[in-house]
Amino acid sequence: MELSVQKKLVVGFTGIALINTVVFLSMYANTRQRTHANALVAHTLDVQARVLDVLARTTEAQTSARGFLLTKGEEKYASDYAKATIGIEEALTRLHQLVSDNPPQQQRVKEYITLARDQLNIYQRVIEAVKTSDRDTLAGIIAAGGGEPAMAEMRNLARELNAEEGKLLVERQDSFVAAGRRSLLLMLAVYILIHGILLGLMITLHRELKRRFAAEKAVRASEESLSVTLDSIGDGVLATDTSGRVTRMNPVAEQLTGWPIAEAAGRLVSEVFRIVNEQTREPAEIPVECVLRTGAVVGLANHTALIRRDGSENPIADSAAPIRNVDGQTIGVVLVFREVGAERRAQQALEASETLFRAATELTPHGLLIQREGKFVYANPSIVTLLGARTQDDLIGKPVLDFIDPETRELGRARILQLDAGAKTIPPMQHKCLRLDGSSFWGETTASAYEQDGKAGAVVVLHDxxxxxxxxxxxxxxxxxxxxxxxxxxxxxxxxxxxxxxxxxxxxxxxxxxxxxxxxxxxxxxxxxxxxxxxxxxxxxxxxxxxxxxxxxxxxxxxxxxRALTIGKVNLSEIAQNILNELAEYDPNRKVTCDVVPNLEVEGDPELLRNVLQNLLQNAWKFTRNTEDARIEFKDVRNNGTTAFCIRDNGAGFDMKYADKLFSPFQRLHRVDEFEGTGIGLATIQRIVRRHGGKIWADGAVGKGATFYFTLNTTEAA
Amino acid sequence: MNQMLILLVEDNPDDVELTIRGFKKNNFSNEIVIARDGQEALDFLYGTGDFEGRDSTRQPTLVLLDINLPRIGGLEVLRRMRADDRTRRVPVVLLTSSKEDSDIKAGYDLGANSYVRKPVDFVQFTEAVRQLNLYWLLLNEPVPSIG
Missing domain, CATH: 1.10.287 (Helix Hairpins)
Structure with missing residues (x-):
């Protein structure tokens, strides 16, 4: 885990402080220990001195006593003895006290003191005896060796005592030296440790400073680039501090408000950024205030106009957002706004176009839907009605295939796949469609692929x-x-x-x-x-x-x-001419003027039409038998906008009274001995003409010739 | 050369009588065999039934065949004749009383050589028969006899 610089510093300095405390405590302990050791050494030396002092005094007392004895009472020795014995008791007591901490020594000292006292006692008695010249006592004392044995013992004990104390001294001196060495080592360790910590802290600080410099530089650079960015932003940007006072503005904001930043800076935003509702003319709430109140991003209400410093007015759109520092605290508000005149016009054009297309889709009697990934995303009112839904929402999100009868649903699915696979449109298809209530109706669908946001879909038209x-x-x-x-x-x-x-x-x-x-x-x-x-x-x-x-x-x-009709191109003129030629050949004595308009062509059954012409021309030929300058014509005439063909002769003619009988079978208007005939011919050709979808009629008068008209329409009448 | 043989297949005795008279009037002395229905005609041609034992290698020079016949119809007789090697090449002239296209067409399809429509006017009929005979019996080489 990376520790922050501050933490590093805290840890470093705390470490140093701790180390100092430890060092102080250990130095203190060490000093105390040394002082103690020192005192012990002194004590030992004191004990040794006192042991020797006691020994010396005792020896002095012995010497004095001996002198006194030898001199037989020379006063000088008595005073020497007194001198030697004066304060010996205190010395003994002191010695006893000094070794009270060391029981073995205490034992020895006790013995030592006893020996000293015994001797002193002897020497006292010697002195007394000398004084009194008590020979017996003296003899007894001398016989007992005087104080010499005790003396020797005492000397031994003194040596023992001092040797013991010397041993203690050595130990104590060693401990003193060891404490000093420990102290030194500790000092060295602390020196190294503190230097290490300080070096670490220095490095850390160096780095931190370097980083700060870099950060500062970056901030400066970002500030510059922010300025450049703000200056080049097409929208007006205005920033305020938390009290709603203007702190910065970009040129667009200056231009839109009419306030240069130099003058605007520090003013309340409401003074610089004056907005009203375009319709009500009421001052509109500046979103800055709202952001400061709620801390949230705020968009501007529609139809807001900004009033410039000079009083002119522009419709604008804007939004405001809080500026937060790294800790998330709001330190100001940024307001972004732009003129929406052009945008508004584009919006209006869009709305107009939207209205147009909406009318097209919503007013069409055809069902129209848009599906994306097989599901409704749009349904027009017609399809809503067709599918038995109340509103579009009843359909949106539902799979379109749900509205196709299961019998043909797979076909529908195949069609969707076809579109997904890249088909632009798919041909109309009839489906049994299902309404929401499960009832069915026949519908025809046509669909065109319509991809949206990379998702396959289609525009589908449904007709009932x-x-x-x-x-x-x-x-x-x-x-x-x-x-x-x-x-x-x-x-x-x-x-x-x-x-x-x-x-x-x-x-x-x-x-x-x-x-x-x-x-x-x-x-x-x-x-x-x-x-x-x-x-x-x-x-x-x-x-x-x-x-x-x-x-x-x-x-x-x-x-x-x-007979079944065999329809083909028929040249009536040619056929008529041939028939007339045959008739003339067959009846060479007759002289008949024939006038055939050439190349009258129709669609029809050649054999049946030949039958018609044969009949009519034969009739004409026959009924002009008694006419001088007989004349037969074949031509076309316009009749009520259609073409009729006519065959006219100047022969016997007929009475129009019987015109309706002409086309009935076996009906004849002439006697057989006048003109032979079966009375079947016209009935036959009437059938042929009718089968060609045409009509036949006649016009004539007795002695004035007859004209037969017929029309043809190649479609066969039932 | 053998004498010519004509087979007339006709069920109407009047027509038979008048046809034979027509031949006689035209001085034909050829042998004429009459069959009164299709079965009789086939029996004659192949030497079966009443004609058991007839030498079927001698086939008519001409067959005048009415279409509308009892038992076996004229078109069926024609079909069988054309299916049999012995009669495959014998000239057959159909006699019809109608102008029915279907009969004439079927006749030609089955291999008829010609047809004559029996008119009401007997003079016309006699004339037609005369011309037929002239053509088929005199001008046309008869089919060589088999065997």
């Missing part, structure tokens, strides 16, 4: 096609019915075909027999038949042949009505 489906179903049913009817019709046709076949075959056979055998009669029995009989037979043959023609015409008509 239930009505269409219903209509389709109705049409399908109708078609089915129609189909059934067509089948019925087909079988009727088949029956008709079979009928025609048998008519053709079975009715013609007897006719053939009648005609054939009549002819055989006329030829083989010619001689036996009179004119009348022959005439009758001829009539029989004519009638049967006419019946044959009628049957053929009828069959032809039915065939023309039943």
């Amino acid at each position: 096609i239930s009505a269409q489906k219903e209509a389709d179903e109705k049409i399908r049913k109708l078609n089915e019915e129609l189909h059934d009817r067509a089948r019925d019709l087909e079988s009727v046709n088949k029956e008709l075909e079979a009928f025609s076949y048998s008519v053709s075959h079975d009715l013609r056979a007897p006719l053939r027999a009648i005609d054939g055998f009549s002819l055989a009669l006329m030829e083989d029995y010619h001689g036996q038949l009179d004119i009348t009989a022959q005439n009758y037979l001829q009539r029989v043959r004519t009638a049967t042949q006419r019946m044959g023609v009628l049957i053929d015409a009828m069959l032809n008509m039915s065939r023309m009505s039943r």
Whole structure:
């Protein structure tokens, strides 16, 4: 763990103080110990001195006593003796006291003192005896050796005592020296330790100072760059201290407020930054105050205008935030604001565009949704209604697949995958859709990929096609019915075909027999038949042949009505010309002027249309038989905006009274002996024209010729 | 050269009578065999049934075949003839009483050589038969007999 510089310093100095205390305590102890040791040494020396003193005194007393004895009472020796014995008791007591701390020595001293006293006692008695000239006593004392044995013993004991004390002295001196050495070692250790600590602290301080210098430099640099940054910020920046007084402003702020920082500095922010609500004209709360009150970042209310020092006004947007020091304390507030005139216009344009698109999406009757990752993120009112929801919120966040019937849900999923895989749009598809309440309806969806924030999604349009489906179903049913009817019709046709076949075959056979055998009669029995009989037979043959023609015409008509159309390009003019050429060739005696407008082309069945022209032109040819300067025209005319073709002749014509009978089968307006014919031709061509989706009609008057018009439309009428 | 043989397959006795008369009027003396339905025609052609033992190697020079016949129809007879090696090349002229396209088309598809529509006017019919005979019997080389 890295200790802070302060901690390091505290630890260092505390260490030094502790060490000092330890050193002081140990020095004190050491000194005391040495003093004590010193005292002990002195004590030892004292003991030794006193032992020797006692010995010396005793020896003195002995010597004196001896002298006294020898001199037989010379006074000088008596006074010497007295001198020697004076204070000996005190000396003995003192010695006894001195060794009171050392029991073995005390024992010895006791003995020593006893010996000394015994001797002194002897010497006293000697002195007494001498004085009294008590020979007996003296003799006794001398016989006992005098004080010599005790003396010797005393000397031994003194040596012992002093040797013991000397031993103690040596010990005590050693301990004294050891204490001194310890002291020295301690001093050395402390010296080294303190120097070490001081060195460490010095290094730490050096580093700290270096760091501080660097930090200060960085702060200075950052301050400079802050100034430059503030100056180059496009927004106005104004800072205050905690009392709401302006401390700094950048040039934009100066320009927007109209206050130079030199003048604004130190003023209350409310004086420099005057804002009002654009609509109410009430002074607006300056966010600085709010920040100071709450300590939170504050945005400005909308529609705020800043009043410059000169009174002009600008709409602004701003926000304020507390400035905090490293400890998190608020030390001021920074206010950032900018003019929003341009922004406001852009915002308005955006809003207008938003309104437009909102109208487009919300007013469309089509369901519109936006899905992101398969879930609703937008649903327009139509889809809300379609899916049986009350509001958009009922749908937002729900998987779109939930609204597709499980039967086709996998298809829906596949479509989403297709879009996610990069398809731009996917073609319309019909789904059974589910409403929120679980009921279903038919819908058709189209989707276009729409990625947002890197998430795949799509814009989906949903139509309710239930009505269409219903209509389709109705049409399908109708078609089915129609189909059934067509089948019925087909079988009727088949029956008709079979009928025609048998008519053709079975009715013609007897006719053939009648005609054939009549002819055989006329030829083989010619001689036996009179004119009348022959005439009758001829009539029989004519009638049967006419019946044959009628049957053929009828069959032809039915065939023309039943035959499948083969549509192709048909040049009517060419066909008309060919037919007229054939007619002229077949009837070379007739002189007819033919006028055919060339290249009238239509789409239709070539064979059937040829049949139409054949019929009409043959008729025209036939009915102009008795007309001089016979004339037949084929041309096109405009009729109610469509093209009609017409064939006009200047022949017998017809009475318009019977015009409606012209196209009915077997209806004839002329007698057979006037103009031959079956009465089937026009009925047949009317069917052909109708099958081409056209109309046919006629115009004419008796003796004034006839005009037949027809139109064609290639679509086959049912 | 063998005498020419014509097989007329026709169920209507009137038509048979008139056809034979037509041939006679035109002085044809060829042998004419009449079959009154499809089965009889096939029996004749292949020597079966009533014609058991007929030498089926001798085939007609021309077959006039009505389409609408009892038992086996004319188109079926034609189909079988064309499927059999013995009659594959025998010329067949269909006789029809109708102009039904489907009959004529089916006839040609099955290998008919020509067709004649029996008109009500018998003169026309006789003329048609005459021309047919002329063409098929006189101008056309007959099919060589097998064997």
